[in-house]
Amino acid sequence: MTFRSLLKKNADTISMIQRLVDPLLVLITGTVVYAIRFGSFEIPEEYIVILIGICLICLAIFPFFDLYRPRRDESLWSEIQTLTKAWFIVYAVLVGIMFATKTSTEYSRVWITGLMIGGLSSMTLFRLILRSSLRFLRRRGINTRNIVIAGAGELGREVAQRITASHWTGLKIIGFYDDAPHFQGQLIEGVPVRGSLQLLPKEATGLGVNQVWIALPLNQDTQVKSMVAQLNRLPVQITFVPDIYGVHLLNHSIGEIAGLPVIHIMETPLSGINGFIKELEDKILAISILLAASPLMLLIILGIKLSSPGPVFYKQLRGGMHGERIWVWKFRTMKHHSEPPEKIFQAVPGDARITPFGTFLRRTSLDELPQFLNVLKGDMSIVGPRPHAVEHDHFYQQQIDTYILRHQVKPGLTGWAQVNGWRGETGEIRKMENRIRHDIYYINNWSLWFDLRIIVKTVFIILTGKNAH
Numbered sequence: 001m002t003f004r005s006l007l008k009k010n011a012d013t014i015s016m017i018q019r020l021v022d023p024l025l026v027l028i029t030g031t032v033v034y035a036i037r038f039g040s041f042e043i044p045e046e047y048i049v050i051l052i053g054i055c056l057i058c059l060a061i062f063p064f065f066d067l068y069r070p071r072r073d074e075s076l077w078s079e080i081q082t083l084t085k086a087w088f089i090v091y092a093v094l095v096g097i098m099f100a101t102k103t104s105t106e107y108s109r110v111w112i113t114g115l116m117i118g119g120l121s122s123m124t125l126f127r128l129i130l131r132s133s134l135r136f137l138r139r140r141g142i143n144t145r146n147i148v149i150a151g152a153g154e155l156g157r158e159v160a161q162r163i164t165a166s167h168w169t170g171l172k173i174i175g176f177y178d179d180a181p182h183f184q185g186q187l188i189e190g191v192p193v194r195g196s197l198q199l200l201p202k203e204a205t206g207l208g209v210n211q212v213w214i215a216l217p218l219n220q221d222t223q224v225k226s227m228v229a230q231l232n233r234l235p236v237q238i239t240f241v242p243d244i245y246g247v248h249l250l251n252h253s254i255g256e257i258a259g260l261p262v263i264h265i266m267e268t269p270l271s272g273i274n275g276f277i278k279e280l281e282d283k284i285l286a287i288s289i290l291l292a293a294s295p296l297m298l299l300i301i302l303g304i305k306l307s308s309p310g311p312v313f314y315k316q317l318r319g320g321m322h323g324e325r326i327w328v329w330k331f332r333t334m335k336h337h338s339e340p341p342e343k344i345f346q347a348v349p350g351d352a353r354i355t356p357f358g359t360f361l362r363r364t365s366l367d368e369l370p371q372f373l374n375v376l377k378g379d380m381s382i383v384g385p386r387p388h389a390v391e392h393d394h395f396y397q398q399q400i401d402t403y404i405l406r407h408q409v410k411p412g413l414t415g416w417a418q419v420n421g422w423r424g425e426t427g428e429i430r431k432m433e434n435r436i437r438h439d440i441y442y443i444n445n446w447s448l449w450f451d452l453r454i455i456v457k458t459v460f461i462i463l464t465g466k467n468a469h
Contacts, residue, residue: 014130015068022062023055025122026115030054033114046106053097054115057090075166076131080124081447085273087120134170144170146208150197150227151215152178152188155243159215160189174207179223197223201230215241270409270446277448282382285455286375297369300331300361307357310336313370318387321410326379328387329370333358365462371413383451384412385439396432403432406439409446416442416450419457 030051035041043051062068065086067079094112098104147163149156156176163171175194176183183193194203204212212231216224224240231238270278290297301312313329320326334353354362361367374380380387385406388396396403417423417438422431442450 014134018068018127018130019059021126022058022123025126026055026058026119027051029118029122030111030115033111033118037108037111037114047111050094050107054090054094054119057093061090061093062086076128079127083123083127084120087116087123091116144172145210146174147171147211147213148175148177148194148200148204148207148209149173149191149213149215150177150200151217151220152176152180152183152186152193153215153217155217155241156215157189159213159241160191164189171211174209197227200227201234204231204234204236209236211237211239213239213241216243218243274446278381278446278451281448281451282375285382286372290372290376293369293372296366300366300369303357304332308335308355317390318411319390319393319407320379320387321407323393323404323407325390326374326387326411328380329373331361331367331370333361333367368413375413379410381410381412383414383442383454384410385415385442386418386435387411396436399429400433400436402440403436405443406436409443414454414458415439416454419454419461423461 030047031041031043034043034047065082067083067086095104098107149159156178160173160176163169163173173189173191175192176188177195177197177200178184178193179196184195186193200212203209212227214224214227228238304312311332314332314334315327315329317325318328333355335355358367371380372382375382393403415438417435420438422435422438442454
């Protein structure tokens with residue numbers, strides 16, 4: 001039986017192949033790294049024990065991360081992120097076992113490190129090859145799934161557009177079903193409306209339908225229950241798409257509480273392991289930057305004292321995570337004057353309050369350096385939505401529905417909005433709306449690599465001084 005026929009006959013074959021290949025890659029990688037390190041392929045028994053142990057840990061840990069389930073609904077990048085998290089858990093378990101058994105000194109640290117890096121790289125490469133192979137086969141009609149969509153309205157169209165755009169899933173839409181008379185005989189997203197909802201269960205088997213996606217409004221719950229009852233008698237997979245896309249979503253997910261399926265419409269992505277990674281990133285970078293910039297900060301302090309009378313630092317009361325108030329520190333760039341801490345007058349180009357040395361600090365964003373102390377304190381993050389004055393928070397919450405969503409994470413020194421041109425003064429509602437849209441995109445798509453990308457772009461923007469005044 002060929003690989004192609006196996007895929008066509010049983011989708012579980014892919015999972016079985018992955019379960020076999022992952023441990024094999026660990027063994028191969030361990031052997032190759034040992035040969036590179038010691039110049040021999042003859043691995044001692046104690047190293048073989050470690051390799052077998054890692055294989056067993058992988059077989060125990062990886063299923064908890066759903067690494068062996070069908071991943072038609074997930075991109076390669078998302079799968080690699082999940083694999084990376086699972087692999088680091090494997091590494092942590094291995095280190096814990098070696099520490100507990102006091103055997104860590106018996107093995108080469110170079111070999112252990114090479115195995116960790118090489119193992120992750122080889123498993124990532126394997127998944128890339130597997131996905132490429134599946135795409136090749138699916139373009140030729142192998143390992144595809146025929147689906148129909150119950151509901152040709154706005155939600156059904158949204159489902160069709162997303163499935164069509166995600167061609168790597170191998171899902172082929174062969175029809176819509178809807179009770180609305182004006183949809184009958186029409187083409188929706190290039191797919192025909194085959195008839196009413198009552199016809200769907202009758203025609204599903206004859207059309208070779210593998211999956212039925214129910215995308216009906218919430219007010220059609222009676223039709224949904226009736227259809228599910230009839231489809232349960234057929235060998236088809238039923239997928240229900242909840243009508244929540246009219247609601248503002250923030251990092252939504254599906255879970256279970258007390259045995260009940262629930263949809264988390266709004267939650268922070270920076271919890272659990274993600275929150276730990278983000279916190280570690282902030283602390284390491286903040287300490288490193290403050291140490292490296294300390295001579296420069298001393299010169300800035302001297303420059304401020306010599307250029308104008310008044311304190312070196314300036315603090316502003318701004319909105320933090322969950323709307324809590326935080327004091328944000330900056331180097332003073334304006335002439336010393338009294339101003340209510342809760343009343344902020346945004347600087348504008350040519351502002352007479354700004355000192356000549358302050359103009360230089362603002363243009364180069366060096367006035368923001370003290371905010372790394374806010375990061376160390378835990379009030380801020382290096383990357384995140386920029387904190388706004390409390391007064392501005394109150395105003396824009398009334399003007400922009402999605403404004404409050406940005407408070408689900410810590411504010412940052414820089415953010416996705418800032419590196420895309422929405423930096424500086426935001427006097428117009430349109431400008432603030434664009435900033436919020438970018439902030440929410442960042443929250444929904446957070447990753448360590450996304451943060452690093454923003455940091456690199458920020459450095460280039462600072463060098464140009466764009467939108468700084």
